Amino acid sequence: MTVKLDFEECLKDSPRFRAAIEGVECDVSELETRLEKLLKLCATMLEVGRQYCTASKAFVGGVRDLSQHTQGDPMMNELLETTQLSSRQHIQTLVKEDMKRFKEARKEFERGSEGLASALHHNAEVPRRKQHEAEEAAQALQTARARARARALDYVLQINVIESKKKSEILQFMLMLMDAQASCLEHGHRLTQQLERYRRELGEQLHQLVLESAREKRDMEQRHAMIKQKDLSQDEGVLEGRGEAPDAVVMEGYLYKRASNAFKTWSRRWFSIQSNQLVYQKRAKDALTVVVDDLRLCTVKPCPDHERRFCFEVVSPSKSCLLQADSERHQQAWLSAVQSSIASAFSEGRTEAPGQHPERPSSMSAATMEVSGRSPREAVDKRVLDQVQRLEGNAQCCDCREPAPDWASINLGVTLCIECSGIHRSLGVHFSKVRSLTLDSWEPELVKLMCELGNNTLNRIYEARVEDMTVKKPQPSCSRAEKESWIRAKYVEKKFITKLPEVRLSRGGRRPPLKPKPGSISRATEPREAGTPPEGLHPGALLYWAAGQQNLPTMADALAHGADVNWVNSAEESRTPLLRAVAANSLLACEFLLQNGASVNQADSTGRGPLHHATILGHTGLACLFLKRGANQEAVDVEGKNPLSIAVDNANADIVTLLRLAKMREAEVAQGQSGDETYLDIFRDFSLMASDNPEMLTRRDLKLTTL
Structure with a gap:
């Protein structure tokens, strides 16, 4: 222990002792000031450390959100907690407790010194003649001196304790702080070693990204050079089939639109065909303005007589819109796009706009x-x-x-x-x-x-x-x-299909009948493997044969080689492949032919179309399919019968129900009534049964009457 003041000097209370006391008090005061400053700096450091931890956690959270691969690390929190614990145990103890005892001891020492000085002064003033007062003053002086010496000894003890602790406690605090920092650095070193493999993987990924970036840059430069070599004098201004939405953008580009006001001003707008609508907008952030709500309700035609070039008009029942393209090629592209969209809308059977009913071909009823x-x-x-x-x-x-x-x-x-x-x-x-x-x-x-x-x-x-x-x-x-x-x-162009042998074509290019004439010899009648088509068939005849066999790949092959989907077999009452598929009760073959453009109303030589034959044969699923595809239920055969009368004669309750529902729906639509969707549910049920459970669609022998 280092002794700052000697106890013997304390008992003498000499000027040297007083000077030493003053020096010690200055040192302790400066030490206290510095320790308090250190505590404040430590508190500031801890607060900044907490802020650093918070910012570090936020940063790590951002990295985690970015890569979803980072894990948190409590290393910095551990360092801060250790530092705070060390400062609280040592520095704060030294400042708050030991300094407090030192100050209390100094106050007692000062009070004892003041009491001793007063007793000495009183003792000195007592005259000789007053023996009794002299004895009392001497007794008081002795008591004051004993009290002052005891308090001085206590004060010196606290001074020596402070002088001793200020080295050990501060050194211990610094050592613990260094230990915490060393632990933190060791922990960081271990984590760095653990991250070495990950760093190598990131380096490899970076290398690959650099290579890919270089390749992409080279490809873009090559494409840039190729595009620069092209003739860019004509601006395409059109994108087809982008498919950015459920209904892909069929076409888009700039057109001039004539306003409907009295001034007939022309404005350049960005037009597009999407979701079965013709729309435009001025800027990307603007809402789309609908020109034609349903393309099935409009027609499009060029305007060669207009004073401005490359004009065409989109006409709907409620209004017309005059548009102008940049060139004749753009004009033709827009005309073709609108016409194709109209055809596609009818073909795909898109849901009609509420309250609107487009005009339909005569062979297709409203229902x-x-x-x-x-x-x-x-x-x-x-x-x-x-x-x-x-x-x-x-x-x-x-x-x-x-x-x-x-x-x-x-x-x-x-x-x-x-x-x-x-x-x-x-x-x-x-x-x-x-x-x-x-x-x-x-x-x-x-x-x-x-x-x-x-x-x-x-x-x-x-x-x-x-x-x-x-x-x-x-x-x-x-x-x-x-x-x-x-x-x-x-x-x-069909450049890659196999070429048909010349034997498949008849003389003069006419379509040969599928059935040979009586008495003739044909290879088609020779025994062959089941499911193998006869040799030497024209594509139309091959399609007819495959429809009866329900062989969709062969049907697709025949269509690829130019078969007419409505080919007529003159040897079998002028029946078409669709009628042949009806006879075979093939729902898939009929659907395939209809999707490829087969006429749902083409009749044979007896005047009977697909719906007639489906009704006669009792094929309810096929009748439902033909009604959905627009079959004319009012058509009559050579005997003057329509499908409904045939269904009543055959007591087919299912088909009668379908025909009557379709007719009722048509009447409701003709009167401007929306009606309910019950009949849609019924048609949907019949379609599901025809596809999944055809055995459930059996004919019912009921006594029926016509409407």
Whole structure:
């Protein structure tokens, strides 16, 4: 222990002792000031440390949100808690307790010194003659001296204790602080070693990203150079089949629109065809302005007589809109896009706008058009995507092999990626009818149709000679122009299908009948393997044969080779492939033919169409299908009978119900009544039974009367 003041000097109370006391008091006062400052700095450091921890946690949280891979670390909290504990145990004890005792001892020492000085002064003033007062003064002086010495000794003790502790306690505090910091650094070192592997992985990923970035930069520079070499004097201004929404944008670009005000001013606006509507907007943040609410309600025509060039007019029952393109090519592109969208809207049977009923062809009644539309009440079957994609080959786009396609061509029976679906849509519905596997409603017969064909089957037909021709099929990374060139060559020009032998064509190019004449010899009558088509058939005759066999791949092959979907077999009462499929009671074959443009009202030589034959044969599911597709139930055969009278004669209660419901619905629509959706539910039930449980659709022998 280091002794700052000697106890012997304390008893002497000499000027040296008083000077030493003053020096010690100055040192203690300065020590207290510095310790209090240190405590404040420590508190500030702790507060800043807490703020650092909070900011660090927020930063780590941001990194976690970014990568979802970072884990928290309590290392800094541990350091701060150790520092706070150390300062509280040592520095605060020294300042708050030891300093307090030192100050109390100094006060007692000062009071004792003052009492002793007073006793000395009184003792000195007592005269000799007053012996009694002298004795009392001497006694008081002795008591005051004893008290002052005791308090002085206590004060010196506290001084020596302070002098001793100020070294050990402060040193211990610094040592504990250093230990905490060392522990923190050791912990950080261990974590750094643990992160070494992760750092190496990040470095490898960074290297790959740098390489990919360089490749992408090179590709963009090459594409930039190629585009600069093209003729950019003509602005395309059009994007087709973007598919950014459930109903893909068919076309978009700038057009001039003439205002309907008295000044007839022209304004340039951004137009697009989407969701079966023609809309425009001035800026991207502006709301869309609808020009035509339902494209089925309008027509489009060029205006060659207008004083401004490249004008065309979109006419609807309520208004007309005069538009102007930038060039003749743009004008033709917009005319074709609007016309194709109108045809697509009718073909796909989109739900009509409330309170509006478009004009329909004479062969299609109002009721059947309502039936063919997809009701908003129909929920999207989430299993359709999985069911169709599970088919071998359907897990990739049929044309570019993009994985997980979620679009389909319902008349071809193939799955497509979103970009190829846009190209298919631009071909027109007579080549391909595009539908979303996830966003559209699917009838059960369409789902089965997709599963009956598929990408592998269609590619064996449309890509039969690709390997022989050494043609390269596009990849998912290819440009839209490359994919469009491939798709047009494949489906429109049909460059890759096998060529038909000349023996399949009759002399003069006429269609030969499928049945041989009596007494003639034909290879078609020779015994052959079941399901094998006769040799030497014209594509139309092959389609007719395959429809009777319910062989959809062969039907697709015949159509690919140019078969007329409405081919007439003169040897069998001028029946068509659709009538042949009705005779075979093949719901899938009928659906396939209808999706590929077969006429639902084409009659045979007896005047009977598909609905007549379905009614005669009692095929309720087929009758429901034809009514949904717009069959004319008022048509009569050579005997003057329509389908309803035939159903009544045959006592087929199901078909009678369907025909009467369709007729009632047509009458309601003609009178401007919306009616309820009961009949839609009934048609939907019949469709489900026809597809999933055809045995439930049995004829019922009931006594029926006509309406």
